Amino acid sequence: MAQTPDPIRLLFGLKLKQIRLDKGLSISELAQNSGLSISYITEIEKGRKYPKTDKIAALARVMDVDYDTLVSLKLNKKLEPISDLLRSRFLTEIPLELLGIDPSDLLELLAEAPAKVSAMISTIMNIGRSYHVSVERLYMAVLRSYQEMHDNYFEDIEDEGDRFLTEFASGHASVDEALLTSLLRTRYNYQIQPFDRETHPELAALRSVFRPESGTLYLNSHLSSEQRTFILAREVGFQYLNLKTRPYTYSYVEADSFEQMLNNYKASYFAGTILIRRLDLVPRLQELFDRPTWSNEDFLGLIQSFHATPERFFYRLSNLLPKYFGIDQLFFYRFNNTAGQTNFHLTKEMHLTRQQGPKSMADEHYCRRWVALTILQELAFLQKNKNHVGALCQAQLSTYADTGNTFFIVSVAQPYQPHQQQNMSVSMCFKLTDTLRSKMRFLNPLTPDIPQRIVNEACERCGIFDCRERVAAPTVLQKKRQIDAMRKSLEKLK
Structure with a gap:
């Protein structure tokens, strides 16, 4: 990972530019009077260079400020939020270049309108504190943006997966639990041991724990075969890709750095490439899309044929559909629900x-x-x-009442975290466009075997007043209409 810029350089550059502007000096005037070049001062103000003592003294003399004032990291009150940002873990740990941001451009933005930007940053920080936004959630939001920028497809990791398959699973030999266990033990000197949630109830929510000092991977004994296989493949990914900075629990207890979260994503992506091969999945998807009708049972069977959890399978689809089918107007989501309760949580x-x-x-x-x-x-x-066990699959064409946009949605529900009595549904959603109809034959024309419904975002925002499924009054919508009526009355007063 590339090194992020030194916050001290950024702070000094910001302070130098602000003092220069306050003094009414141009860069050329400051350069001429201090004996420094215009390009060198520009590099300082962009946070790319930090001048030596004699050069700082020359700059302070020309701008008529004390040396100590110039080198002090303290900014005035209006700029304190910017100072907090530049000193924060956000700037030092998140590689802004992954998001296409040059840190010097960020500094230039801060310097152009510091008071306004400072107010904006202060507002965002206050909102984050009010809603208890954790560092992990911030990191995850950045990671999601990074994935979306690249359509969640990374050719370099795909190639590493292909190289692994050529080396350890040539032909069509499957990458299974036995192969992964053997590799971890013989090639990477792992010890693998189970732990039980009854004897370690505080660890019940964790699927695995890795102790680097002993090289021991502890697996929750209540995992399914598919879950164990993925965790083992993920561990191989950390080793095969040489990812040193990594989390030691799955799922997270806490994220120590963004690099840790990014490497976890890379190892998980790698696991997907070797467990659900693109050369196997792409032609089978093509065959499914070419059918004149949709079958929930056949789609569920396709998932099960790869010995993958529905979530992992959908996630692999999000990697390959944009690249190989040009289907990029899609989204994925997961809901959790405790059986018998009416609360649903988007997780x-x-x-x-x-x-x-x-x-x-x-x-x-x-x-x-x-x-x-x-x-x-x-x-x-x-x-x-009916004492049902196993998963369910259903599809739906959902048309939003407010926008008229229609989505083809495939959802799979399965038991999840039995110790918490929770079920889980994962869904892949595709915007219904001419391109999608051309790729998925069963959507052109629409097949009667796919239920169609008018939907909306939330009960509080919904204007479908005869909805039998409504569980809350449309309070947000009512408030909006009250404000609209007030605006119309105010217009009449003019």
Whole structure:
């Protein structure tokens, strides 16, 4: 990972530029009077260079400020939020270049309108504190943006996966639990041991723990075969890709750095490439898309044929569909629900394009017409009344009442975290466009075997007043209409 710029250089550059502007000096005037070159002062102000003592003294003399004032890292009150940002873990740990941001450009933005930018930063920080935004959530938001910029497809990791398959699973030999266990033990000197949630209840939510000092990987004994295989493949990914900075628990207890989270993503991506090979999946998807009708059972069978969890399979789809099928207007989301309860929690989302779809909402009720929620309700009913085990698959064409946009959505529900009595649904959503119809034959024309529903975002925002599934009043919508009526009355007063 590239080194991020030194915050001290950035702070000095920002302070130098602000004092220069306050004194009414141009860069050329400062350069001429201090004996420094224009290009050198420009590099200082962009935070790329930090001058030596004699040069700092020359700059201070020309601008008529004390040497100590110039080198002090303290900014005035208006710029304190900028100082906090430049000193924070955000700047020192997140590689801004991954997001296409040159840190010097960021500094230039800060210097152009420091008071306004400072106010904006202060506002964002206050919002973050009010909503208890953790460092992990901030890192995850940055990672999601990075994935979306690249359509969640990374050719370099795909190539590393192909190289691994050529070396250890040539032909069509599968990468299974036995092969991964053998590699970890013989090639990377791992010890692998189970732990039980009954004897370690505080670790029940963790799937694995790695202790680097002993090279021991502890696996939750209640994992499914698919979950164990993925974790082992992920561990191989850390070693094969030589990713040193990494988390030691899965899932996170806490993230120590963004690099740790990024490397975890790379190892997980690698695991997907060797467990669900692109050369195997792409032609099978093509065959599925060429069919004249849709089958929930066949799609679920496709997932199971790769011995993958539905979540892992959908995630692999998000890697390959944009690259190999040109289907990039899609999003993925996961809901959790405790069987018998009416609360649904959006626990993961990824949007490859800024399309309408589920977003994290505070104190609002997601539309109960979404297939992601109805399938969870059906699964809970079958578990209670018919002793159902295993997964369900359903598809839906969802048309948003407000925008008219239609999405083809495939959702799979399965039991999840039995110790918490929670089920989980994962859904892949595709915007219905001419391109999608040309790729998925069963959508052109629309097949009657796919249910169609009018949906909305949340009950609080919904104008479908005869909705039988409504669980909350449209308070947000009502408030909006009250404000609109007030505006119209104010216009009349003019």
